[in-house]
Amino acid sequence: MTIEITGSAQWEAWQAKVLPPVERVADGLWSIPVPIPDNPLRYVLVYALECREGLVLVDAGWDDDVSWQALTDGIRTIGAHITDVRAVLVTHHHPDHLGLAGRVREASGAWVALHTLDAAVARPGLSPEERSEDIRSHLELHGIPGDEARRTVDLLDVGRALQSPAPDVLLEDGEEIRLPGLELKTIWTPGHSPGHSCFYQPDRRLLFSGDHVLPRITPQIAVYSQTAGDPLADFLRSLERLETFEVDEVLPAHEYRFGRLDRRLADMTRHHIERLAELRAAARETPGRTAWELSARLAWSRPWESFDATSRRFAMAETIAHLVLLENRGELRRGADRPVRWYPAATI
Structure with a gap:
């Protein structure tokens, strides 16, 4: 439409x-x-x-x-x-x-x-140093390697967001x-x-x-x-x-x-339904992957290899949002280890 x-x-x-x-x-x-x-x-x-x-x-x-x-x-x-x-x-x-x-x-x-x-x-009441550490820890928690996580945080203008x-x-x-x-x-x-x-x-x-x-x-x-x-x-x-x-x-x-707001609402809803199905299939095909690893397996508007560090951070954050919804629906589960790995609910 x-x-x-x-x-x-x-x-x-x-x-x-x-x-x-x-x-x-x-x-x-x-x-x-x-x-x-x-x-x-x-x-x-x-x-x-x-x-x-x-x-x-x-x-x-x-x-x-x-x-x-x-x-x-x-x-x-x-x-x-x-x-x-x-x-x-x-x-x-x-x-x-x-x-x-x-x-x-x-x-x-x-x-x-x-x-x-x-x-x-x-x-949020955090210092720039505390905010940077919080972001770095989150990135590593979801599978970004330590060196790349640090480089990604270094690119952020944390101070602007806190002001x-x-x-x-x-x-x-x-x-x-x-x-x-x-x-x-x-x-x-x-x-x-x-x-x-x-x-x-x-x-x-x-x-x-x-x-x-x-x-x-x-x-x-x-x-x-x-x-x-x-x-x-x-x-x-x-x-x-x-x-x-x-x-x-x-x-x-x-x-x-x-x-024609109605058409746009329908298109946007369909986009997320399709992305959820794609991610569900990827998690079932290769259980135990991190959000970082799953992000690399999804279809984006351009090849994953062409993404810079900031784009990969954004993409992984979107992937986690879809994983959380699937988790709350009881379709996926996250493991207890660090970094967080994702499994079909029936396998844990």
Whole structure:
């Protein structure tokens, strides 16, 4: 099934691998692309909504001087100024969404809103050294050899993640966000992050989907050292929940705007069902493999051998998320040794 592309200029820019234009989406609603330096996603689509008191932003962008310039220039393009921003609604805590919120607050006095669960994750109370050791131990636990685990951690900008701006307002599921002339509803959609939230504008049937629903790729659903619970199960339930909302257009944080949300939800669900079947078969064919070893046996968008250390870390984290769901369904079991090895449930 195919979606309906509604952001034609954004789609054309994506194909051409250039930054899309600042674009008027509807009366009082603008899309402002903010670049992410050295990242294959290229940019975050920040949405600016007019209210009678000024502007409300959905997401803020990566904390970098180039990104800040693009955001402030974009706001000037629509005839406003950064000081007009009254609120920043952040879909989730990842630095390409939350990062610039602190600068926006300093420049304008705006309040920053984030779901309660993501506020806790964004500021975990660890030193950079403690966080690095925690990540390294997790990588080795799931099968990455010690030398590669250390090299992988050395590539991470741990300090940036620990310096995320703290929100002023903590959001909960179903919370109504009301400003003069503007109303939005918070929809808690965990999976990509514990507190990921979409924002729904019912009078226009618009969904600001963050990273939860994108038109071309599926968001990363992963288990890292600080991940609790079963994020893939949460994500699949969140997809089902969105089926109950009447949505004419989806405004994602990356790529381009689209319609036919129902088709995209079905495609994303099918992708994970197929990945679960692939992983289940791999674990049964070669019992006792680590998540690292199983990751190398799965079909990715490009050969495993071409992945750099960061891409392999991401891939393994996704594999663990699928293993956890299969474990919770009683289909797979993990052994007690270190590194963790996975077996069909009936063999242990």
